[in-house]
Amino acid sequence: MNISIDVQERDHQTTITLAGEIDAYTAPKLREAAFPYTEKQHANVVIDLSGVTYMDSTGLGVFVGLFKSLNANEGTLELNGLSDRLKRLFDITGLADIMNINPKAEGGI
Template sequence: MNLQINQEQINETFELNLTGEVDAYTAPKLKEVMLPLTEKQGNIVIVNLSGIEYMDSTGLGIFVGALKSSKANNSSLKLRGMTERVKRIFEITGLTEVMDIESGVKGEAL
């Protein structure tokens, strides 16, 4: 599977809508798009993961790097729309405790 990244911008807010899989093969593409956005002070980066069917540890590493970059550069990173499967990976690794994850999981009643 491939990874598609659609980017929308309103002022300093960037929304990345991801579709497909984030793994060792596709993670560099995500890093190339997302990391520069977190490096600019004041940017708000929102990543919509509702279209992600699979993510491995390489993908998690990209999000950890983006989180560190956003904190170092006074920008903001927010994740939304996780499927139950993807959210479980973030929970197991403890990333739900340190990342800004919008409540409400795709496929879950609110």
């Protein structure tokens, strides 16, 4: 179980490109890499999930935490490139109703 995390900052936007699996083993790595960007005032974070092949509830918890941190700091979170399976996971949990999700949008800057 591996995850690849690539972070790029440009023009007041942080783009985080993920590949692999987000589970109990890799979620702490994602949290550690992403949270510093959510704590900045008015941060704009875009996460490209097009390379993610699997995510469990631990991964969902990371995204809830990122979302809450950004909201507290008046920032925004956009999730791009969700597979049908990941989009369904966000739909079932109700997170798709509160998060900005573009299932087929291409990530990157």
